[in-house]
Amino acid sequence: MTTTAAEVTTPPGAPEQKSRSKVRGGGLGRYILIRFLLIFPTVFILVTLVFLLMRTIGDPITASLGGRLNAEQLQERIHAAGYDRPVIVQYVEYLGQIFTGNFGTTISDNRPISTVLLTYGGATLELAVYALIVAFIVGIPLGMLAAYLRDRWPDAVLRVLAILFYATPVFFAGLLLKLVFGVWLGVLPIAGRATTSTELQMQLLPNKTGIYLIDALQIGDPAIIGDVLSHAVLPAIALGLLTAGVFLRLVRTNVIGTLSADYVDAARSRGVSEFRLVRKHAYKPALIPIITVIGLQIALLLGGAVLTETTFEWKGLGFMLAQYLSARDFVAVQGIVALLAVIVAITNFIVDIVAALIDPRVRY
Template identity: 60%
Template sequence: MTSGEAGPGTIAAPETKQAPARARRFGVPRPGKGRSDSRQLALLRYLGVRLLLIPVTAWILATVVFFLMRVAGDPISAAMGGRMTQEQIEIRKEAAGLNRPILSQYWDYISGLLRGDFGRSQDNRQISDVITTYGAASLELMFWALIVAFAVGIPLGRYAATHRDSVSDTGLRLFAILAYAAPVFFVGLLLKLIFAVKLGWLPVAGRASTNVELQLQHVSPKTNIMLIDGFLYGDTGNIIDVLKHAVLPAIALGLLTAGIFLRLVRINLIQTLRSDYVDAARARGLSRRVVTGRHAFRNAMIPIVTVMGMQIAMMLGGAVLTETTFEWKGLGYQLATYLGARDFVAVQGIVAFIAIFIALMSFLVDTLVALIDPRVRF
């Protein structure tokens, strides 16, 4: 028997307390700790890559918009053709730098975006000022539309899933398809015809009445969000007027997203209700309401977060038609105005901002999903 071997009567030294100490001394991770650390590192690496993709995505979209705008010709000739002589047009092109090589114009455009300069409109207005002023109105409309989408889509989707294949489920699925497929401007015009013209319950258009808008111009600090400015002004009548003007645009834009939410909640909740842990909860004698609300519904909402976040970003596209229909003077309304005036510099500046906004929203959604869903692999 060698000196290093224990004999039959030898009592082995206790290692239950020494092993963890040696593990800590030599940097050996505890059971389960290494897995947690590796997931955190993978999460940080994943988010780092996604963060680096934001400027890349914005650059690609801005580049596509720039060259698409140039395909239609220079913006000065497109906007002023027929209203100015060729010499006057050439003078304006010289002042705007549009007679330079296309790559030089592209470099000026990209370098300006890096400095936060989105260009100038033909009326010599900074596009960044336009975004600040009118972007607040678009955010306000998106906020009201999201309230409609959540209030309509999620409860109705939950009800349809718990009453699967019933008459009400069929009706709600049909409603979701119609809400998603119907053009926003058609829904807006229909709402205006019924509730504004026929019944006279709500205003036809605008963000507020003319006298209210004039009063809120003097609010300090001015946020350009009518509801907040109304509270700062301190007049309850102004707040009610602002809310009335927001009802129809919010419903028109919110129903589009509500139809998507309804179908997603229904499908995911039906799949979750078939899971083994839901069957186990039922076997423990829990009521149907508790099983659906506490166990199934929360888990069914996890995959919906991704779509919800992207729908918030995509609402800017629907906001163009909604704001134009209701004369809601937001970023979409201003974009349509610049398109009508053929002010391509202003159009590409606003579209570049929307592209950056969507890229940021995509990153925030990916971060949220990675944090709340442990099943996500990186």
């Protein structure tokens, strides 16, 4: 019996394998498409809620300038801004502006909100990255240690510590850190993103990014880099510990679950030490849930950034949001919150895709 070239090059079962690969690819593609399409209703709902909540207090002009202008001047400003039109008309116009990237103009200082976002957005992004680094450095090793020492007194202490990290208000943690390291020990600055001299040098950069660490690296002076990093330590710890508590409990739970798997039992029966089992076999599977919740933690970090930036006078979007709330400038508040909603939705989409690529079970 002769064998054809097609039979040699195509082993039995190849059509079935090809079909399975198509299914897998289709599953991932379908998952990405669905997650991408979900961005739009998510942003739409959040923007709508913010718009309606802002309108429950009346028109923004009266809320912001009611005590500084007389009735005639107020009416002129209200009419010029279109706030005397029906709410549904304002809502449709606002949605159109959002889709074109126009978030409006602030009432208190008459600046385009897009300019505010570009000016202060880098500071909030930088703080969020620092806080995530702190959360990873603190939460993951402590979670692995708690799993390794499970059901012993260090495990109980670490679990209580995780609850304290998560439950302690960010502003309270920030005040304690300022008191201990800034006032009592005097080793770290307690306010601002850098000293005045450093900020003046950064303003002279032709390609400044607004992210101080990148700008400091462009200058290349170790003293300036150290100044920027020293100002970031306390805000990053105050905000990062909030997420570190979540990571600690997640890693502990998933490492303990992995240690009860059959392949771990087989390795244990061969005499592999418990520490090596935690470090080699249970570590990576425990990171998958961390990746899946990073999107949610970004929202938590952005919410905590308002209090952290206000506590440390870290001039980012959270700091400006608090200032505009104090000035009752609800147009600016509306624009900043809308942008944060878009950032959170896109971040969740990216994290979901990464999680689906790492763990195929996520996509089904």
